Amino acid sequence: MKLPRPIQDMRTIKKLLTAAESEARRAGDELPGPEHLLLAAFDLPDDTARRAFERAGADPAGFRAAIDDTHQRAMHDVGVQVAGPDRPLPEAAPATGPYRLTAPGQEVFQAAVRLAKAGSGSPLRGAHVVAAIGxxxxxxVARALRTLGVERAALTAAADQVLTER
Structure with a gap:
């Protein structure tokens, strides 16, 4: 998996995956998934994920709430009372061993890397994650986007536009 700018890309990957793991632990999840990768991408220094999300008509700050709402509705639908302000989720234990993602998380990460490689020598950026999320x-992540009223195609198009800007 050769990337156009290996040193810069490795730094970005480390930031992205470390932050995604922290997001997953905060949510009580054992492994990071696509939603954690997107939350982590919002905080990358290139700011392209945040710009792409805003260009698609969504507020990055509202994405975490949409995830929480999605989880609560899913649990409610199966008859489970979920954590709330008075009953917070316990944080997941710190990960040990090799870095792992959920299967959908791995799919999104690999798609983001493929998009970066396919670009004109562009390093891996947050907007690549956004495009992969689309x-x-x-x-x-798909349900949270629907909650926010964000069309996946519009999200991908917005990410593509941000990636082509100079």
Missing amino acids: GQQRGT
């Missing part, structure tokens, strides 16, 4: 048809 390909997710199911799961928490």
Whole structure:
């Protein structure tokens, strides 16, 4: 998996994956998934994920609330009372061993890397993660985007526009 700018890309990957793991732990999840990668991408220094999300008509700050709402509705639908302000989720234990993602998380990460490689020598950026998220048809991230009223195709198009800006 050769990237156009290996040192810069490795730094970005480390920041992205470390932050995604922290997001997953905060949410009580054992492994990071696509939603955690997107939250982590919002905080990358290149700011392209945040700009792409805003260009698609969504507020990055509202994404975390949409994820929480999605989880609460799913649990409610199966009859489970969920944590709330008075019953917070316990943080997941720190990860040990090799870095792992959920299967959808791995799919999004690999798609983002492929998009970066396919670009004209562009390093891996947050907007690559956003574009890869646009390909997710199911799961928490897709439901959270629907909650926000964000069309996946519009999200991918916005990410592509941000990536082509100079």
